[in-house]
Amino acid sequence: GAVVSQHPSWVICKSGTSVKIECRSLDFQATTMFWYRQFPKQSLMLMATSNEGSKATYEQGVEKDKFLINHASLTLSTLTVTSAHPEDSSFYICTCTGTNTGELFFGEGSRLTVL
Amino acid sequence: AQSVTQLGSHVSVSEGALVLLRCNYSSSVPPYLFWYVQYPNQGLQLLLKYTTGATLVKGINGFEAEFKKSETSFHLTKPSAHMSDAAEYFCAVSDTPRNAGGTSYGKLTFGQGTILTVHP
Numbered sequence: 172g173a174v175v176s177q178h179p180s181w182v183i184c185k186s187g188t189s190v191k192i193e194c195r196s197l198d199f200q201a202t203t204m205f206w207y208r209q210f211p212k213q214s215l216m217l218m219a220t221s222n223e224g225s226k227a228t229y230e231q232g233v234e235k236d237k238f239l240i241n242h243a244s245l246t247l248s249t250l251t252v253t254s255a256h257p258e259d260s261s262f263y264i265c266t267c268t269g270t271n272t273g274e275l276f277f278g279e280g281s282r283l284t285v286l
Numbered sequence: 287a288q289s290v291t292q293l294g295s296h297v298s299v300s301e302g303a304l305v306l307l308r309c310n311y312s313s314s315v316p317p318y319l320f321w322y323v324q325y326p327n328q329g330l331q332l333l334l335k336y337t338t339g340a341t342l343v344k345g346i347n348g349f350e351a352e353f354k355k356s357e358t359s360f361h362l363t364k365p366s367a368h369m370s371d372a373a374e375y376f377c378a379v380s381d382t383p384r385n386a387g388g389t390s391y392g393k394l395t396f397g398q399g400t401i402l403t404v405h406p
Contacts, residue, residue: 214398
């Protein structure tokens with residue numbers, strides 16, 4: 172079964188609203204979580220890296236005030252897309268790694284459509 | 287910095303034919319290399335990975351890949367394609383070395399992806 176759960180799988184929202192996506196590690200402690208974005212017919216691009224209890228590190232070109240990442244516990248990280256616009260429509264995927272697992276696990280992804 | 291190039295955005299094969307998906311990488315440190323498969327509207331599933339040791343890596347669903355340092359390649363192969371193999375495949379390289387607690391893979395740099403079509 173899945174070891175990383177993302178919720179919601181699909182979300183449709185109006186332009187200007189904020190959307191929160193959750194990423195949970197189900198049976199291990201995820202010390203580090205990565206958030207990726209995948210536009211249609213494109214590859215995955217890393218948005219940010221978050222470590223539990225500290226501020227996320229954002230990749231160049233990713234607005235930290237627009238994409239708020241919180242990694243408050245070892246099993247949960249959230250990505251909030253604030254004031255979403257149609258160009259934010261994308262597939263958002265989280266991955267988790269922990270020192271005990273030595274592996275990377277992917278969430279199932281969250282499809283965001285902004286109208 | 288790492289980079290990954292997948293040669294061919296689309297590959298089409300007949301059922302039962304050899305599958306070959308090409309991947310070349312560049313890395314300033316010994317790389318960790320991965321192949322993932324993605325079905326429509328789903329996340330990524332790990333097919334196989336290379337970290338250290340044997341350069342021929344076997345993965346799930348009959349796939350394998352060979353790490354060739356001299357060619358900076360990590361091509362994915364499968365002897366006989368099935369219809370169920372139709373999907374998009376991503377090659378990726380990790381740029382994070384081992385952490386203090388053991389082996390831990392960090393952020394990945396992905397190739398552009400190759401869509402595999404299998405026809406009867």
